Amino acid sequence: MENPSSSERSRAGIEDNMLAMFDASETKDAHQDALDDRIAFIDAVRASCEHGKPPTSKIFGAVFHMLRTGKSLELIVGSYKLLVDLDKHFPRVYLSGTDDSRSSSNSPSKLVVVKEAWSPIIDFVDKATAVSEAGDKQSGGSLDPSSFQVLIEGLAEVLAETKFEAASMEPLRNMLIFQYLVVVFEDDFLPRNATLNWSMQRESLLSLLLGSRKINYKSLMKDCMAIMCQLSQLLSELSKHPVLQESSESKLSKSCHTALSLALLGILKDTCVSMEKLLVMIMDLDMARKKADIEGRTTRADSPRTPLMDIILDELAYNKDSVPVFLKMVSEPKWKLEIVVQYLWKYITKPSVRTRKSNGHTEDATFGGALKCFSNITGTKSLIKKIGVDVVQFLLAHGFQAHLSILSKGNAGDKQGGNSALVDLCQAFISAFDSLRSTNEHMEILSMGKEALFTAATIISVKS
Incomplete structure (x- = not known):
């Protein structure tokens, strides 16, 4: 049997080789050669995880970097799928015993948080170090709250345009980044919310993000609502004309252009689903906060925040034409x-x-x-x-x-x-x-x- 130290050295050697492959792709001038190396890197990471051990933070960061900077459909989608699969197989937060058929149904599940696990979102959002922020600027580190808000603002801006640039990969890439971040929020929040323990719920990545002083919370929520409405209208238009108009400046082949258009249609639908998941989680968090407040379990650290439901009602009241458009996208x-x-x-x-002496009337x-x-x-x-x-x-x-x-x-x-x-x-x-x-x-x-x-x-x- 192979001793642990030998096994660790072997694994470290494999990861060093994979990172060398990734670094080599960064320096190559030929687009196709660099793309081939990065696809090979994705395949190597996937294969290495079959042994049951999660990749190191450097490997995770390299894959996330490719998702944030990729310029080909194959690379962006491949990076996204790999990250989602890795999160599924190596959860950062989970309830112990929920999948164990041998555990007693009466025994309470325990929340397990893998503190050393890599995350694309900076954990303690207002205590992020300069190193983390520098890494974020280089697209290799975790995102901070202000970067998340910039991502949402960018999506709202591009979706508000009359038409997409058919040859542009940026909207597609940003939507997949957003979808992945929602997966991360969901995997972290749902187990915590299931505990019905406010101390666990308020420590979720979503709660920390929304409570950060680095974001404008109301503006962020309004942009999320705007994206929902814009996606509704855009999907309605694309259902009639699934292939986008090709830009006169586009150098894409006709087949590549069609593939990109159809991929974008699917990603638009998935982005809408992800946005609804995000809004639902926020409303669930608001409900948990309200319950904890009634029970006297909140503290001064739980800074007050306008419930999302109030923002939704105000926005729909301000723009009544958006009522049917928004409700259509809420499933x-x-x-x-x-x-x-x-x-x-x-x-x-x-x-x-009515006065107290009047007959009782309850609304x-x-x-x-x-x-x-x-x-x-x-x-x-x-x-x-x-x-x-x-x-x-x-x-x-x-x-x-x-x-x-x-x-x-x-x-x-x-x-x-x-x-x-x-x-x-x-x-x-x-x-x-x-x-x-x-x-x-x-x-x-x-x-x-x-x-x-x-x-x-x-x-x-x-x-x-």
Whole structure:
């Protein structure tokens, strides 16, 4: 059997050879030769990890450097996939016992944090050393919070342009960098959030990033929302014309141009998914913070931050045209319903204030409660005047679909109670739409509204 010292020396020798291969690719003038060496480096790193040991920080940094500076589709995608695979096989944070079939189901899982593991995000964000910042500038080190904000600002700027440069690799590369960082945030946050322990949750990379003084938090969140809306519109356009217009200055071959266009289409979709994951994690973190605050487990170190939900509602109120565009890109039923409910109740006319001697009245600030408010003709007219009949339709349709999804999953084991709740929801939804039409005789029912009404009517006929 090979002794440990010999094994370590052998592994170190292999990694030295791989880094030498990487360094050689940096100095080569011929583009194809350098590309071949870097692809060979990726293959070598993947093969070396089959022995069950994670790469060193230098190897991780070299792969991340290639993702941040790559100029070919093959290299950028290859670097991205390798980093994601490495994170999957060598997690930095995980719950022990969750995948162990031999462990007792009653034994609590323990959060394990591999402190020496490499990370693309600087851990203690406001204590980053000059060395780390210098490494970041050379695209070989971990990113600090300000670099993350610059990345988001750049994505928002390029997506806002009328058309992409078909020959430009930078938008594609930056979207893959963003997707990878979201994978890192998710792998770090989800195990911590599962503990329901605020001391663990607030030490997540995401929490440290959002609490950093190096970022403008509200500006960052607004850019994230803008990216979601821009991606929605861009994907709608590209679904009609999947291959982008080729620039007259492009030197790409026709086949290469087509491949780049199709790759960009897929990456745009994945970027939208990643952005939603990021926003959902932030809202989950806000919820954890609120719960900890109520229970008295927060400290002065937990600096106050505007909940993301409040920022979303304010932005949608400021630009009502973005309501249907943004909601279309939110697939998580729980949070889509929460956005719809809070947005509706922001504009629904509240009942007059009552004294203690008045009969008890509690506001039903739920989606069902909002639907009941449409029985009040005066209130319905006021709501239409404030936000427009089309926006109201979108809110009702999205809210209905989200609520339907939640009920379908939650009542799977209680058929009788589930059927009753589904029928009540559908009847209230149809009634709200009827009230909406009665207050606006010239209202045109949008396609999404028609689809939702058809679904509600079908459920009633089947379940009743």
